[in-house]
Amino acid sequence: MPSSAATTDVDRPDVDVRVVDAVVIGAGFAGLYMNRRLRDEMGMTVQVFEAGDDVGGTWYWNRYPGARCDSESYIYCYSFDKDLMQEWEWSGKYPEQPEILRYLNHVADRFDLRRNIAFQTRVTAAHYDERTDRWDVETDQGDKVSAKFVVTAVGCLSSGQIPNIPGRDTFRGDSYHTGAWPHDGVDFTGKRVGVIGTGSSGVQSIPVIASQAGHTYVFQRTPQYAVPARHGTVDKAFLDNVKKNYDDLYEQARWSLGGQPYTLKDRSALSVSDEERQAIYEAAWQEGGFKFILSTFNDIGADRRANDTASEFIRAKIREMVKDPEVAEKLVPVDHPFTSKRALIDTNYFDTYNRNNVTLVDIRHAPIQEITPAGIRTEDGEYELDIIVFATGFDAMTGTFNRIDIQGRDGEKLKEKWAHGPQTYLGVATAGFPNLFMITGPGSPSVLSNMPVSIEQHVEWISGVIEHMREHDLDVIEADAGAERDWVAHVNDIAEQTMFMLADSWYLGANIPGKPRVFMPYPGGVGPYRQKCNEVAEAGYVGFTLSADQTAGAASSAS
Numbered sequence: 001m002p003s004s005a006a007t008t009d010v011d012r013p014d015v016d017v018r019v020v021d022a023v024v025i026g027a028g029f030a031g032l033y034m035n036r037r038l039r040d041e042m043g044m045t046v047q048v049f050e051a052g053d054d055v056g057g058t059w060y061w062n063r064y065p066g067a068r069c070d071s072e073s074y075i076y077c078y079s080f081d082k083d084l085m086q087e088w089e090w091s092g093k094y095p096e097q098p099e100i101l102r103y104l105n106h107v108a109d110r111f112d113l114r115r116n117i118a119f120q121t122r123v124t125a126a127h128y129d130e131r132t133d134r135w136d137v138e139t140d141q142g143d144k145v146s147a148k149f150v151v152t153a154v155g156c157l158s159s160g161q162i163p164n165i166p167g168r169d170t171f172r173g174d175s176y177h178t179g180a181w182p183h184d185g186v187d188f189t190g191k192r193v194g195v196i197g198t199g200s201s202g203v204q205s206i207p208v209i210a211s212q213a214g215h216t217y218v219f220q221r222t223p224q225y226a227v228p229a230r231h232g233t234v235d236k237a238f239l240d241n242v243k244k245n246y247d248d249l250y251e252q253a254r255w256s257l258g259g260q261p262y263t264l265k266d267r268s269a270l271s272v273s274d275e276e277r278q279a280i281y282e283a284a285w286q287e288g289g290f291k292f293i294l295s296t297f298n299d300i301g302a303d304r305r306a307n308d309t310a311s312e313f314i315r316a317k318i319r320e321m322v323k324d325p326e327v328a329e330k331l332v333p334v335d336h337p338f339t340s341k342r343a344l345i346d347t348n349y350f351d352t353y354n355r356n357n358v359t360l361v362d363i364r365h366a367p368i369q370e371i372t373p374a375g376i377r378t379e380d381g382e383y384e385l386d387i388i389v390f391a392t393g394f395d396a397m398t399g400t401f402n403r404i405d406i407q408g409r410d411g412e413k414l415k416e417k418w419a420h421g422p423q424t425y426l427g428v429a430t431a432g433f434p435n436l437f438m439i440t441g442p443g444s445p446s447v448l449s450n451m452p453v454s455i456e457q458h459v460e461w462i463s464g465v466i467e468h469m470r471e472h473d474l475d476v477i478e479a480d481a482g483a484e485r486d487w488v489a490h491v492n493d494i495a496e497q498t499m500f501m502l503a504d505s506w507y508l509g510a511n512i513p514g515k516p517r518v519f520m521p522y523p524g525g526v527g528p529y530r531q532k533c534n535e536v537a538e539a540g541y542v543g544f545t546l547s548a549d550q551t552a553g554a555a556s557s558a559s
């Protein structure tokens with residue numbers, strides 16, 4: 001095993017290059033657990049690089065008011081350590097950003113994970129050197145590291161996008177993106193605030209901002225479906241019971257569709273009477289959260305007529321909640337079916353439009369023309385503002401990869417390979433880039449699932465393959481181009497059968513001008529996906545070529 005001592009690259013005698021077994025990029029949920037597995041359980045030398053000045057990833061950056069996870073807290077955590085699961089006490093039904101960040105800090109402390117993390121350090125380049133079968137990794141702080149493996153734990157929604165609206169830089173007031181929120185918070189008291197965007201971040205932050213600001217203007221391009229979260233303190237007796245049954249609950253989540261321990265009802269929305277269907281939706285609406293999708297009917301996401309019943313139910317609720325009928329109509333989504341964009345869970349979102357200090361600005365009908373020094377001008381006129389909040393989302397799933405100069409065999413650039421959409425095998429590797437693993441990469445369930453469940457599955461699968469390589473004296477693993485083609489086709493085939501293709505969403509890259517319209521996450525469910533990954537491993541990593549070294553050819557190929 002290589003040592004981690006400083007060494008000198010033969011071609012660059014002036015440069016100190018540190019040699020490690022693995023570089024992990026990112027110190028959020030994924031990077032922390034990968035570090036724990038490789039460093040502490042497998043005894044490897046690991047260097048983690050993290051752009052933030054502390055751990056947390058998504059939950060380090062997204063500190064906007066109201067930021068919270070849509071998975072219930074008891075299942076939004078690691079399951080790899082039973083004591084950790086028993087000790088940690090969540091305070092709410094859903095975990096709020098500060099509490100998730102505290103949890104991740106606790107994990108980092110408990111397992112002493114910080115000591116090999118370089119913070120405030122961005123990986124700028126990772127080049128595969130075929131002469132040595134190693135990756136040369138560079139950072140913006142001047143680090144140069146040679147690693148046998150590179151594991152990306154960069155998150156799926158970590159490259160924020162602020163639309164290039166004319167005049168954007170002329171605004172005299174303050175502006176913020178929800179995904180890069182100031183650590184000291186923002187004082188909205190008495191201010192005129194414009195929020196652009198009504199995705200998850202907008203829907204979570206708008207009610208909180210409106211409760212503090214003088215006046216809030218919401219610039220809405222696409223109305224949204226949202227199901228009430230019914231957030232509140234978590235029932236202690238419920239949590240105690242969860243803890244007694246944690247093993248079973250997690251096992252259920254691991255084999256479920258969305259990584260949640262909910263029982264999917266095996267019935268169509270079209271198989272029951274209108275009255276029964278309404279009663280089922282109403283009960284789920286009252287309970288709140290993703291159960292509205294995951295435990296009512298099995299075909300809301302797949303059958304348009306079944307979906308119409310759920311979409312129509314939510315439209316009627318919006319009309320009920322919003323008192324001004326004109327405003328209500330603007331908030332009712334009609335151009336896409338429920339679940340075709342990321343489903344939203346809200347707290348008082350629609351009620352917020354009943355406040356006197358909130359104005360809905362419909363920019364679908366009167367688009368934004370420019371940002372001026374004084375505010376935002378739409379075709380209907382100028383809105384004077386003190387603060388603009390960009391809740392405008394992310395260059396999802398591929399954006400962060402594209403910001404790193406990743407080069408594989410023959411100097412092939414990942415960005416160019418993925419120019420027409422990401423191509424991966426299982427969302428965990430990509431042909432031509434040996435010994436590079438992606439945690440929750442495009443082509444895996446990732447954003448369509450409860451992330452910690454999917455992250456653990458990937459971390460454990462990656463650890464498993466590295467362990468296999470060590471046991472069999474193998475140095476290089478690479479996805480086969482044919483297996484990759486088949487996987488990408490399979491992901492697309494499933495997506496075609498869902499509602500996902502019927503909206504302009506970030507799942508399809510539609511929110512980024514010029515980005516290819518390709519469905520990126522794997523929509524077949526975390527259980528079937530896990531099964532497939534397990535089968536690949538059990539068959540000796542079918543679809544990958546493993547070799548002792550590059551020149552010796554395939555010592556063990558199971559493709």
Ligand code: NA7
Nearest residue numbers: 163196197198199200201202221222342391392393394506
């Ligand atoms: P999202 O879900 O991508 O939402 C972004 C919002 O910003 C959405 O309403 C967009 O409208 C709007 N948007 C984006 N660009 C523009 C421009 N140019 N003009 C006007 N409005 C615009 O990002 P979030 O941060 O809310 O959520 C990201 C994920 O984080 C979320 O799905 C969860 O997984 C957690 P559009 O709908 O495109 O018309």
